[in-house]
Amino acid sequence: MSGLLRPVNPDTMRIFARRQTSPLDFTRAERLKPEIPQIPLMDLTSSIDRMKTDRTKGDHTSEKRISPVSAKLQKFSPCVLSWMAGLISARSFHLELRLETMSVPTVRHVTEVLEQIASPYLAASWDNTGLLLGSPGMDAGRILTCLTLTSDVAQEAVETNAQLIVTHHPVLFKPVQKLTTQSVEGAILWKLARAGISVYSPHTAWDDAPTGINQQLAERLGLHAIQPLRVKPLSAALKIVTFVPENSLEIVAEAIWQAGAGTIGEYSRCSFFHAGTGTFQGSAATNPTVGTAGVFERAPEFRLEILCPKNRLETALKALRAAHPYEEPAIDVIPLEPSSGSWGSGRRGVLHQPETLKAFAERCRDVLQSGHVMVVGDGERLVTTVAIACGAAGEYLSDARRAGCDVFLTGETRFHTALEAREHHTGLVLAGHFATERFAMEALANRLQQEFPEANVSASQVEQDPIWFC
Numbered sequence: 001m002s003g004l005l006r007p008v009n010p011d012t013m014r015i016f017a018r019r020q021t022s023p024l025d026f027t028r029a030e031r032l033k034p035e036i037p038q039i040p041l042m043d044l045t046s047s048i049d050r051m052k053t054d055r056t057k058g059d060h061t062s063e064k065r066i067s068p069v070s071a072k073l074q075k076f077s078p079c080v081l082s083w084m085a086g087l088i089s090a091r092s093f094h095l096e097l098r099l100e101t102m103s104v105p106t107v108r109h110v111t112e113v114l115e116q117i118a119s120p121y122l123a124a125s126w127d128n129t130g131l132l133l134g135s136p137g138m139d140a141g142r143i144l145t146c147l148t149l150t151s152d153v154a155q156e157a158v159e160t161n162a163q164l165i166v167t168h169h170p171v172l173f174k175p176v177q178k179l180t181t182q183s184v185e186g187a188i189l190w191k192l193a194r195a196g197i198s199v200y201s202p203h204t205a206w207d208d209a210p211t212g213i214n215q216q217l218a219e220r221l222g223l224h225a226i227q228p229l230r231v232k233p234l235s236a237a238l239k240i241v242t243f244v245p246e247n248s249l250e251i252v253a254e255a256i257w258q259a260g261a262g263t264i265g266e267y268s269r270c271s272f273f274h275a276g277t278g279t280f281q282g283s284a285a286t287n288p289t290v291g292t293a294g295v296f297e298r299a300p301e302f303r304l305e306i307l308c309p310k311n312r313l314e315t316a317l318k319a320l321r322a323a324h325p326y327e328e329p330a331i332d333v334i335p336l337e338p339s340s341g342s343w344g345s346g347r348r349g350v351l352h353q354p355e356t357l358k359a360f361a362e363r364c365r366d367v368l369q370s371g372h373v374m375v376v377g378d379g380e381r382l383v384t385t386v387a388i389a390c391g392a393a394g395e396y397l398s399d400a401r402r403a404g405c406d407v408f409l410t411g412e413t414r415f416h417t418a419l420e421a422r423e424h425h426t427g428l429v430l431a432g433h434f435a436t437e438r439f440a441m442e443a444l445a446n447r448l449q450q451e452f453p454e455a456n457v458s459a460s461q462v463e464q465d466p467i468w469f470c
């Protein structure tokens with residue numbers, strides 16, 4: 001049943017269904033503006049039925065005669081029409097169905113999508129990610145991505161009327177006690193705040209996301225059998241279990257999802273539920289939603305389970321309680337044992353054919369357009385297994401060694417890390433911090449543009465590597 005609230009495919013993103021009595025505003029619904037404010041349900045149902053019949057027969061001529069309401073439905077495929085009709089005919093749900101057009105997203109909408117792309121769970125514990133400046137309710141119709149929020153980029157954002165900057169490297173990384181124009185960062189943030197520009201940073205969550213920087217590096221270098229270099233156990237996750245009557249199942253699940261729970265890798269709004277029977281007897285002082293005070297009751301309920309990152313637990317439980325119809329909902333919070341999975345930081349993989357360290361390093365230079373790379377190790381030695389960690393990630397050298405990798409690619413390291421690599425006969429390629437990360441901010445801009453076709457998203461045009469070579 002929870003699937004009813006999920007968009008089926010991009011074509012249906014403009015369709016949503018919700019209970020007429022639901023107190024919730026669903027994320028996508030919020031940023032959708034009614035194209036047809038109210039369609040009589042019978043009209044819509046009969047229109048869908050007629051169109052399904054016509055399409056099954058291969059008869060498209062009748063579409064010319066159908067009502068304006070049905071005309072709005074023509075762009076959808078038969079399977080989508082079936083889905084819509086199924087919603088309407090689901091007797092246990094009192095649904096309204098609307099056709100919608102997209103409107104400008106808010107900072108909150110973009111933030112939610114960014115958190116689906118790069119789950120906050122993946123961020124390092126020392127990191128400062130998320131919405132760092134601004135207001136979730138503000139418009140984010142013009143979005144600028146960058147690697148680092150420099151004064152040049154801030155000026156570009158103001159001149160291009162950007163409303164949201166997605167910067168890989170966070171601002172306000174160190175605690176501040178004052179925000180004035182007397183520091184470089186203070187001046188940047190003051191300028192952005194005055195212009196009403198919000199700032200979001202995914203940083204290490206984007207480094208290690210399933211489609212993030214390290215994954216993109218691995219794919220661009222042609223690795224196969226790609227897996228995390230340092231597996232992140234799911235021990236930081238919990239499972240929330242609660243018991244809800246059928247007619248509240250979706251409302252409660254939606255509230256928990258909206259609070260940041262229910263994400264597994266690239267999949268959001270994950271849950272599991274099954275039916276059972278709950279029993280209870282309220283005291284005379286109670287006012288039970290189901291049954292009568294003082295009477296032993298049996299009630300059909302669903303056991304609902306949703307994974308939740310530890311750092312979202314408080315918010316998720318608050319949302320659960322607010323959405324749950326019971327006075328005293330039963331809630332279990334279960335810590336999960338560590339289990340390996342696809343979560344993790346860095347990447348390692350295997351080249352399709354062995355190549356010399358020198359050839360691999362030259363390929364890194366060309367693929368990343370870095371102009372040069374620095375290399376440690378015997379250039380003629382053949383390498384097959386590769387470890388990758390973008391940016392300044394020398395601490396992953398030991399992970400690369402433990403994984404038996406022949407070579408480790410990163411942006412920059414300390415001199416002593418280079419010595420350590422040589423001692424252990426692990427090849428080391430340093431391609432530059434900017435070169436190993438910046439390209440992914442253009443990819444993120446493209447991804448956000450796909451997610452928000454109604455917005456204008458671009459990567460910074462002025463940002464440059466501050467280091468040059470002579």
Ligand SMILES: [Zn+2]
Binds near residue numbers: 169390392433437
């Ligand atoms: Zn970096």
